[in-house]
Amino acid sequence: MEVLKVINNSFVSAYDTEGKEVVIMGKGIGFGTKPGKKIDEKIIEKIFRIEDSKEGTKFQELLRNLPMEHMRLTSDIIDYAKTKYGKHLNESIYIALTDHINFAIERYHKGMKFVNPLLMEVKQFYKSEYLIGDYAVQLIKKETGILFDESEAASIALHIVNAEYNTKMGEAMKITTMIQEILDKVKECFQFRLDEESLHYSRFVSHVKFLCQRIMKKELLNCMDEKIVEMVKENYPEEYDCSKKIGSFIHDKYDYEVTNEELMYLAIHIKRMRDASLEH
Incomplete structure (x- = not known):
């Protein structure tokens, strides 16, 4: 390959064998x-x-004044997420995570401490992503001597979440808050303890997570025969009533309308989790 453009001493761009522009990293x-x-x-x-191409331009601009060590850290973290956990990540992760790590290191040197208000929610709802964030914190300590706390692991986890689900950081934080609010509403409805280690809880959280993503993207399910919705209302009246309360809450707080089909599926998942809790 031949040099197309010199970005700095550690990065150049070139064309690959398919004629597409790539960025190459190497010492000197x-x-x-x-x-x-x-x-x-x-x-x-x-x-x-x-x-x-637009993302590629942003990437090259970011690299111009970036220490190669910071890019190497990001690359290692992303490779770990892909190989260890099989994550399929949007390519924008290279820009967002590199920029975040670079800024986090700058903040550290300036004595600026950051506290992530969603730490507990991230650990609870995005377990594999949080483990990637924890790996990242340990890797940064190994390579730079800087020891970040759990808040930074959670922040890195949210960047992984963004790249998984093609959301923006603000959306990811709102979704995480919304998941907890929905769980709180279920607890209010039925006054039972949610077993966070159970398979039913994990399935429920997974459903709620995707529901919140659909709400944010305004891609709610809305094509099912109303007779089926009515059947669920009739068979699971308490659970459906609870899902309606959740729908009203989301409408009042976030101004999103939740469809009857989504409320129906939510009621079914609440029923399954409720039944599982009564078995123990």
Whole structure:
């Protein structure tokens, strides 16, 4: 490959074998070179492929004044998320997470402490993502000597969540809050303890998580025969009444309308979890 553009001493861009622009990382790879010169393959450390041209431009702008060590950290964290947990992440994660880690390190050196208000919710609802965040914190300590606390692990976890579900940070935080609010409403309706280690709880949280994402994206399910909805109302009246209360709460607080079909599915999941709690 030949150099297309020198970004800085540690990064250059080039065309791959398919004629697509890629960013290449390597110690000193951009030093003393220029467009058209052959790239020494022995010093190539990582090749980044950003398909979206606008995202690619942002990525290169971010790299210009970025220490290679910070990009290496991000790359290792993303590779870990993909290989250890099989995460399929939007390519924007390379920009968002690199920028976040770089800024977090800057804040640390300035003595600015950050507390994530959603720490407990992230640990509860996004367990694998939080474990990735914890891995990231340990990796940053190993490579830089900086020890971040759980709040930073949760913040990194939310960036993983964003890249998984194609949401923005504000949306991810709102969804996380909404999940907890829905669980609180279920507790209010039936006054039973939710077993957070049970399979039924895990299934319920997973359903609520995707429901909240559909609410935020305004992609709610709304194509089922109303007769089926009526059947659920008749068979599970208490659970459906609870789901209606949740729908009213979401409408009043967030100004989102929850469809009858979504309320029906929510009632079914509440029923399953409620039945499981009565068995113990």
